[in-house]
Amino acid sequence: MIAYKQIIEQIESHNKILIIGHNNPDPDAIGAAGALLFFIETYFPEKTALIANVDAFPTNLHFLGIEKYSSALANIDLNKFDLIIMVDCGEISRTGIAEKLNDIKGKITTINIDHHERNIGFANINVVEQISSTCEIIFKILKYNNYSLNKKISTCLLTGITYDTAYFMNSATSKEAMAASSELMKTAADIRSIIRHTWKNKSADTLKLWGKVLEQLHFNKKYQVAVAVIPKEAKIDPEIFNDLKNHYLQYLNEVKFIILIKESNDGFINCSLRTNRDNINVAKLAEKFGGGGHRKSAGFSVKGSLEKTETGWRIK
Numbered sequence: 001m002i003a004y005k006q007i008i009e010q011i012e013s014h015n016k017i018l019i020i021g022h023n024n025p026d027p028d029a030i031g032a033a034g035a036l037l038f039f040i041e042t043y044f045p046e047k048t049a050l051i052a053n054v055d056a057f058p059t060n061l062h063f064l065g066i067e068k069y070s071s072a073l074a075n076i077d078l079n080k081f082d083l084i085i086m087v088d089c090g091e092i093s094r095t096g097i098a099e100k101l102n103d104i105k106g107k108i109t110t111i112n113i114d115h116h117e118r119n120i121g122f123a124n125i126n127v128v129e130q131i132s133s134t135c136e137i138i139f140k141i142l143k144y145n146n147y148s149l150n151k152k153i154s155t156c157l158l159t160g161i162t163y164d165t166a167y168f169m170n171s172a173t174s175k176e177a178m179a180a181s182s183e184l185m186k187t188a189a190d191i192r193s194i195i196r197h198t199w200k201n202k203s204a205d206t207l208k209l210w211g212k213v214l215e216q217l218h219f220n221k222k223y224q225v226a227v228a229v230i231p232k233e234a235k236i237d238p239e240i241f242n243d244l245k246n247h248y249l250q251y252l253n254e255v256k257f258i259i260l261i262k263e264s265n266d267g268f269i270n271c272s273l274r275t276n277r278d279n280i281n282v283a284k285l286a287e288k289f290g291g292g293g294h295r296k297s298a299g300f301s302v303k304g305s306l307e308k309t310e311t312g313w314r315i316k
């Protein structure tokens with residue numbers, strides 16, 4: 001593919017590279033960014049590369065060994081870089097710095113690598129494929145350009161694929177994703193560390209927090225929808241929130257889809273939608289409220305606060 005070649009050409013021809021993921025980065029965003037960082041450090045050690053997000057690095061992903069990371073993206077001067085690569089951002093707003101990125105249009109080369117269905121392509125070079133993960137796309141880019149993968153690159157890429165396929169259990173688990181994962185393991189990807197740090201890493205306090213969320217779980221038998229509510233006083237960690245919405249609640253029996261409603265401290269209600277049904281497109285529902293995402297994984301935000309009533313929760 002022409003775009004696959006162009007991405008490597010851009011990395012070759014630029015010296016100061018900024019890699020950006022989405023807000024509250026998950027293992028696919030971090031894995032994709034980390035793989036690119038390690039690729040640049042391995043094959044172009046004379047270049048400067050940095051990963052920057054508007055949120056902190058997830059503590060459970062420290063095992064990847066990514067050190068060149070900044071959580072101060074909002075304060076970084078983009079003009080200090082000559083190439084910006086955005087990964088796993090379905091929309092430019094997911095970067096958290098959309099206005100700053102729009103200001104540098106035409107001045108700095110931008111690349112958008114993503115797997116979300118709603119991504120319309122907002123960079124100079126766009127690679128958007130609706131496959132398992134952004135990490136799988138980067139795997140394809142590096143293999144297309146005949147680069148060998150070392151343990152650090154492979155472990156980052158396998159982290160994203162395993163997470164976004166719910167450890168090879170959801171509908172994103174294609175034969176291509178499995179083939180990529182197999183090859184990554186052949187190049188020393190540390191699957192045991194990935195599982196230990198992203199899945200089997202829950203503390204007793206985490207399980208107690210899950211219990212509080214599950215206590216609020218409501219099942220609508222008529223529409224076969226499960227709804228869980230997390231008020232802001234619950235102070236649930238973003239990593240725990242991601243686990244709940246991506247891996248656990250969506251496997252409830254006889255549920256067509258789940259809605260996880262989380263109140264934030266900035267005056268917004270964040271709603272995550274998940275389904276494992278092939279005949280349901282939750283992105284369509286999210287779009288009605290100004291959000292978006294994949295057919296089986298989507299979300300939206302509305303301004304307001306949660307209020308507990310005698311009959312349940314309402315947004316006011």
